[in-house]
Amino acid sequence: MDGANIYRAFKAAFGSARYSPLKLAMELSAGRQLVRANFYIAAVPQQMGAQLYANQQRFLNNLKQQQGLTLWTGRMAVTNGRWYEKGVDVKIATDMVAMAYAGDYDVAILVSGDGDLVCCP
Numbered sequence: 001m002d003g004a005n006i007y008r009a010f011k012a013a014f015g016s017a018r019y020s021p022l023k024l025a026m027e028l029s030a031g032r033q034l035v036r037a038n039f040y041i042a043a044v045p046q047q048m049g050a051q052l053y054a055n056q057q058r059f060l061n062n063l064k065q066q067q068g069l070t071l072w073t074g075r076m077a078v079t080n081g082r083w084y085e086k087g088v089d090v091k092i093a094t095d096m097v098a099m100a101y102a103g104d105y106d107v108a109i110l111v112s113g114d115g116d117l118v119c120c121p
Contacts, residue, residue: 001021001024001025001037001038001039001040001111001112002040002041002088002089002092002110002111002112002113002114003021003039003040003041003088004041004042004085004088005111005112005113005114006019006021006024006111006112006113008113009113021037021039021063021066021069022037022066022068022069024111025037025069025109028109028111029109032107034068035104035105036068036070036104036105037068037069037070038069038070038072038092038095039063039069039070039071039072040072040073040074040088040091040092041060041071041072041073041074041085041088042073042074042075042076042085042086042087042088043056043060043073043074043075043076044056044076045075045076047078048076048083060073072091072095074086074087074088074091075087089114092110092112096108096110
């Protein structure tokens with residue numbers, strides 16, 4: 001799961017980004033055995049705002065407590081005053097390929113709104 005893109009999608013669709021990534025993964029598994037749910041997001045630095053930082057820290061701490069959910073945090077970078085994620089898309093793609101090669105799953109579901117992760121036209 002691409003955390004930042006899911007956040008934006010939930011905000012746009014429901015006006016709130018309050019959701020459980022693990023519950024979402026279970027719903028999407030549609031009765032299949034859920035082996036692992038991976039959640040990828042860039043950690044917000046304090047420079048982006050104290051409240052934003054505190055809110056994300058609470059969210060990430062909650063995710064760390066959930067068994068069956070693996071959390072990976074990338075970093076944020078700033079260029080010309082604009083913040084953007086670094087390494088998240090690459091980590092998602094390399095993990096998916098590495099786990100497929102290792103035979104860790106027979107079905108993978110990618111949840112993201114990022115065009116960089118589109119594999120097929």
